[in-house]
Amino acid sequence: DAGVIQSPRHEVTEMGQEVTLRCKPISGHNSLFWYRQTMMRGLELLIYFNNNVPIDDSGMPEDRFSAKMPNASFSTLKIQPSEPRDSAVYFCASSPAGDPYEQYFGPGTRLTVT
């Protein structure tokens, strides 16, 4: 299995631009998580999907952030408009129905907003 796939791996954009991060979970997994990691705040959960439905989005920082999961094999995290304080590494993780505690992380997308 290829593991959790994220794209792009690196993204540099200017303030005000729209940014879309993509995630392909492991096939057969039914839960998907988006995290953000910064030096200041550490690793924070942004949103959690179960069976493609958002269950907990309390970690989404503000309305500029939105996440979708149109099907079991694809999710996006969009920031519009982006700001320099959004610079971070964004991780996607997935877990199987039979073992919800085993989260498999992707390699992350390093976002830099100038």
Added chain:
Amino acid sequence: KQEVTQIPAALSVPEGENLVLNCSFTDSAIYNLQWFRQDPGKGLTSLLLIQSSQREQTSGRLNASLDKSSGRSTLYIAASQPGDSATYLCAVRLSTDSWGKLQFGAGTQVVVTP
């Protein structure tokens, strides 16, 4: 609000020494606690998961203990090797978030010198 603290923030030891990494949490009503490893530029890999009813878990050279009443967990790595160099994070799941939401510590960065 649950707070997870890891001390020390960084640690450097010569190869062969045992590693002791500490994690403390403020709310003892946890569902379980998990230790992760993060290599530079990569996502997280789960090392050990301890249920709230357990006192310790072992996997090879790794041993994690849990004292829920005092809000502490310790990860021991025996006979450290340069390949153990990484950042180690602990995370707790609250009893009220049984679907899998994790609260992470900031991590301990470990360097094992040959």
